[in-house]
Amino acid sequence: MATVGDEHGGYVAGRYRDGSLSDGWTDVERCAGGTFVRYVARCACGWTGRSHPASPAGVRAAKQEWFLGHVVALPLSEVAAR
Numbered sequence: 001m002a003t004v005g006d007e008h009g010g011y012v013a014g015r016y017r018d019g020s021l022s023d024g025w026t027d028v029e030r031c032a033g034g035t036f037v038r039y040v041a042r043c044a045c046g047w048t049g050r051s052h053p054a055s056p057a058g059v060r061a062a063k064q065e066w067f068l069g070h071v072v073a074l075p076l077s078e079v080a081a082r
């Protein structure tokens with residue numbers, strides 16, 4: 001999805017029916033419909049966003065949340081140092 005510095009690589013994870021989340025190598029938009037019950041924005045630093053509907057709109061919402069709710073909220077010193 002996008003990368004900010006080394007440790008902030010955002011991606012959209014899918015929540016499987018058993019509650020676990022897919023990893024950063026899984027392209028949730030290429031998985032068969034019904035594979036996931038929710039989409040969740042995650043970041044390589046360990047940040048996890050809220051869950052969104054498992055739909056194209058949910059993917060967009062998760063990506064937007066990663067950027068607007070996480071990246072822009074990072075301390076300026078951390079961004080400036082990179």
Ligand SMILES: [Zn+2]
Nearest residue numbers: 008043045047
């Ligand atoms: Zn991050």
